[in-house]
Amino acid sequence: MNRTDREEFFRRLRELDPHPTTELEYDTPFELLIAVILSAQATDVGVNKATRRLFPVANTPEGILALGEDGLKDYIRTIGLFNSKAKNIMRTCRDLIDRHDGVVPDTRAELEALAGVGRKTANVVLNTAFGQPTMAVDTHIFRVANRTGLAPGKTPLAVEKALLKRVPEAYLKDAPLADPARSLHLQGAQAVVRPVPGLRPVPLASEGAPSRRDKAGGVSEIS
Numbered sequence: 001m002n003r004t005d006r007e008e009f010f011r012r013l014r015e016l017d018p019h020p021t022t023e024l025e026y027d028t029p030f031e032l033l034i035a036v037i038l039s040a041q042a043t044d045v046g047v048n049k050a051t052r053r054l055f056p057v058a059n060t061p062e063g064i065l066a067l068g069e070d071g072l073k074d075y076i077r078t079i080g081l082f083n084s085k086a087k088n089i090m091r092t093c094r095d096l097i098d099r100h101d102g103v104v105p106d107t108r109a110e111l112e113a114l115a116g117v118g119r120k121t122a123n124v125v126l127n128t129a130f131g132q133p134t135m136a137v138d139t140h141i142f143r144v145a146n147r148t149g150l151a152p153g154k155t156p157l158a159v160e161k162a163l164l165k166r167v168p169e170a171y172l173k174d175a176p177l178a179d180p181a182r183s184l185h186l187q188g189a190q191a192v193v194r195p196v197p198g199l200r201p202v203p204l205a206s207e208g209a210p211s212r213r214d215k216a217g218g219v220s221e222i223s
Helices: 003-016 029-038 044-054 061-076 082-100 108-112 119-128 139-148 156-166 169-173 180-193
Strands: none
Touching: 003 169, 029 044, 029 061, 029 082, 029 119, 044 061, 061 082, 108 119, 119 156, 139 156
């Protein structure tokens, strides 16, 4: 996919989803951090159901520590892996108080030093809470980036670096598109495999480098 194709690709994603943002419900960076930790191997809908009960009671590190690990589990037990998540959240809350005065840090290194926070979680928080140009690459974005030729890579980190290099700058930094990864996640897969009425075809994989779907005779264009 060349520069012109990429510009057109993201222009159309903007038309489909003008204001992409996470579907997790939160009001503060801390609430977002907890919600993202809970979202691993869980649905946003399930996480939101739990945090709607949890956050009115405890939405600060101090508040969650006051609940205690068992008390926290009572609010999140409907979410997969709730035992390990509760343990990690308690450790994260303690670290936030001891190392960061109870404030969620805005650097990757400090976020990834927290319990239960890996690169993908850090990217979501950095992008969504702090507006930094990062890409959280999950299975869906990894697949779309490779299938379309937008940012091919053999590992999530390789795809992340390729996306940061190839996504037009306006779509990384502009407030209306502060979460380009979500736009790819929610719209990209549909755009690759389904017709979009009223849009002329745009190649999503450069000539001479067909995606695996192309080789199998599938659709590789927005049409």
